[in-house]
Amino acid sequence: MAASIKEVAQRAGVSLGTVSNVLNRPDIVSPQTRTRVLEAIEELGFVRNDSARQLRAGRSRTVAIVVLDVSNPFFTDVVRGAEAVVEGAGGMVVVCNSGGDSAREHRHLDVLEEQRVQGILVTPVSDGKQPRLDRMAKRGIPVVLVDRGAGLANQCSVAVDDVLGGRIAAQHLAERGHKRIAFVGGPTSLRQVADRLAGAQAALSEQGLAAPLVVETPVLSVSAGRQAADEVVALPAARRPTAIFCANDLVALGVLQALTAHGLRVPDDIALVGYDDIEFAAGAAVPLSSVRQPREQLGRTAAQLLLEESTDGEHHEHRHVVFQPELAVRESSAKKRRGTR
Amino acid sequence: MAASIKEVAQRAGVSLGTVSNVLNRPDIVSPQTRTRVLEAIEELGFVRNDSARQLRAGRSRTVAIVVLDVSNPFFTDVVRGAEAVVEGAGGMVVVCNSGGDSAREHRHLDVLEEQRVQGILVTPVSDGKQPRLDRMAKRGIPVVLVDRGAGLANQCSVAVDDVLGGRIAAQHLAERGHKRIAFVGGPTSLRQVADRLAGAQAALSEQGLAAPLVVETPVLSVSAGRQAADEVVALPAARRPTAIFCANDLVALGVLQALTAHGLRVPDDIALVGYDDIEFAAGAAVPLSSVRQPREQLGRTAAQLLLEESTDGEHHEHRHVVFQPELAVRESSAKKRRGTR
DNA sequence: CTTCGAACATGAAACGTTTCATGCGACGGA
DNA sequence: TCCGTCGCATGAAACGTTTCATGTTCGAAG
DSSP: OOOOHHHHHHHHTSOHHHHHHHHHOGGGSOHHHHHHHHHHHHHHTOOOOHHHHHHHHOOOOEEEEEESOTTOHHHHHHHHHHHHHHHHTTOEEEEEEOTTOHHHHHHHHHHHHHTTOSEEEEOOSSOSOOHHHHHHHHTTOOEEEESSOTTOSSSEEEEEOHHHHHHHHHHHHHHTTOOSEEEEOOOTTSHHHHHHHHHHHHHHHHTTOOOOEEEOOSSSSHHHHHHHHHHHHHSOTTTSOSEEEESSHHHHHHHHHHHHHTTOOTTTTSEEEEESOOHHHHHSSSOOEEEEOOHHHHHHHHHHHHHHHHHHTTSOOOOEEEEOOEEEOOGGGOSOOOSOO | OOOOHHHHHHHHTSOHHHHHHHHHOGGGSOHHHHHHHHHHHHHHTOOOOHHHHHHHHOOOOEEEEEESOTTOHHHHHHHHHHHHHHHHTTOEEEEEEOTTOHHHHHHHHHHHHHTTOSEEEEOOSSOSOOHHHHHHHHTTOOEEEESSOTTOSSSEEEEEOHHHHHHHHHHHHHHTTOOSEEEEOOOTTSHHHHHHHHHHHHHHHHTTOOOOEEEOOSSSSHHHHHHHHHHHHHSOTTTSOSEEEESSHHHHHHHHHHHHHTTOOTTTTSEEEEESOOHHHHHSSSOOEEEEOOHHHHHHHHHHHHHHHHHHTTSOOOOEEEEOOEEEOOGGGOSOOOSOO
16 A cells, blocks of 8 residues: 555666665755655655664654653643653654553553663652663663652653752741641652652741641542641631641642632631642632742753763763752732731 | 564574564464573563564554643543553554644654554644545545544544533523523634534524623633623623623633622622533532533544544545533532522 | 374565665766 | 766665464374
8 A cells, every 4th residue: 555665766767775865865866866756755655664764773763751640731741841852853752641550651661662762751650669660771771750769770860859849838938927837738658748748847947937737638639628728727716827838739729719718818817839830820719829840841851861861872871850849929828927926 | 782583582492483473373382382482582681673563564553642732631531531442452542742733743643654553533733624634544544533624524533512512501501590691702713612602692592592792702711711701790780691601611710710809609690601621610619510521432432433444444434423512510500590680 | 004184383585664885977187 | 098086876685573385293093
């Protein structure tokens, strides 16, 4: 069905090698032959067979990114960043979705390995050691870890400093004059949640403030946030926090809704800071202050590291890049707290 | 670097063809030879070269999906649906992101064609005729259009009936006793918006109700919704609608925020229905009624049509499947309007 | 003891490229 | 006139599989 180089050669009345030259080094073939070949290609609707090309060449121009969840805006932004870099370098990105399922991740990696992709950006499902990935690294397939396992020896990695993020948020609230601050989010078994909490605790203790009241939620969702806020509201006024730092914007939105429903005003009665700066944070009823991660940047850098490693080959020095989050200050934490308490 | 079948054969002391048999039809090779080969594979860390396999076999087990926007939950759900079906059939899905950019779409399709993928699910950037896609169809690459161009002759397609969606929403509000209903959304040059509006208009006219007040927005966003709601609120009470149907949930959320800010209660003063049933619709301050599209189903069906076409080959009858949206009724439109006016 | 078939294993051909050493004119300089 | 070069085209080899017609061996049936 599909025409091959051979048929093109025949039709153009040239040899097979010449057609290949037209395709790959058009400058070394005479203009007239070239146009003749190009015409033949056009007429036959010839499309290069990438399998054959790759088989011969040994290398591919495809970079894969295996994400935990295609529907998570964090990853989609990372993907966009990676695309920008890879396409800029003439390559192509394919996105694979592990969906947090270890078996699917495994299957994806298998296939990608068989495809001999140029390299893989991956946020592995499990956080620990990765013999699988080590093996690939050893085999010469560049792997860059995204938002995971900074510090492993066999791969480059990019990540965002969640401890710092928690610190920034808490510091901001402290500067605004808040003394009783709560942390809402969970489960703390998630590294991200634990880090953000740790950062907040550290910042508060440095400022000489009391440790935050921690309201742990089972998941990071709007409704979990609402329930947690109900608990907070139920506290006697004297012990009620004047500010809440949420582990994530979904939780923060839930908290915001519940507070509003109870007649408490944000930020006057209780200030609020979220995390992730999702699209809805700025669009919330009270625009939400939120810790922003440089998501596209993360993807761009990951892709750059990958391409570097791909070029360097053998003697590549693995690097671990850690980005700093920053705070987007909006109305939910805008005002200075007047007076003490 | 990477071991080949030949080396495996050598190490296992068998012929090259036998190794291939172990890989592809393990049953026809004796257990002892098989284990010997498998051991060799293990020891050498052999990984099949898919390029060679595909070159020889001529066909691929990869299905591509080219989406308009990876960060749009609509598409990510479609992707998940397609993945379920394709992986169930032993294939693999790769996701490509055109980002609404025609040139990128083109490049993606080029590459996919070169890769000889099994088929392509695509929501083309431009809505009209697609000589490009026709060409692929002619060449025998199955293409299924997603949410576009139902009615074109050369491809299968799946879509959701937006006219019906608009109709359902308006009907629901009419049943709740609303007489003055507004439509907020735009630009109406978007087919989706126009269809939803048309459906709403049809339903209202059938019910003998006045045509809806149309507040056109420049885009479908939260802030556009807020602005539109400001306009509505500014109307004299006698002309103010008692219900608003929004072209999309983002707009509806904006409207909800603005109404609340103006002291109007939802649904008591004004009822609200959105479209898309995004995750935040149920989690909004007032849980939002919304027209839900069967997004995963869309992806599943698209993938099924693709696989069918792939199997049928020549004499395949293109099909156009249109799904019906349904209304998720929540608090924002829950109550019956008491009395007339 | 021969013959047949079953059960496996074998090796060469083919898939469509890219690459590279080689061929072939023509042209300019000695 | 001859040689060296330059510019371009050529064709065969190689990439790693799968497939298929062809061996080979062994045991059972005649």
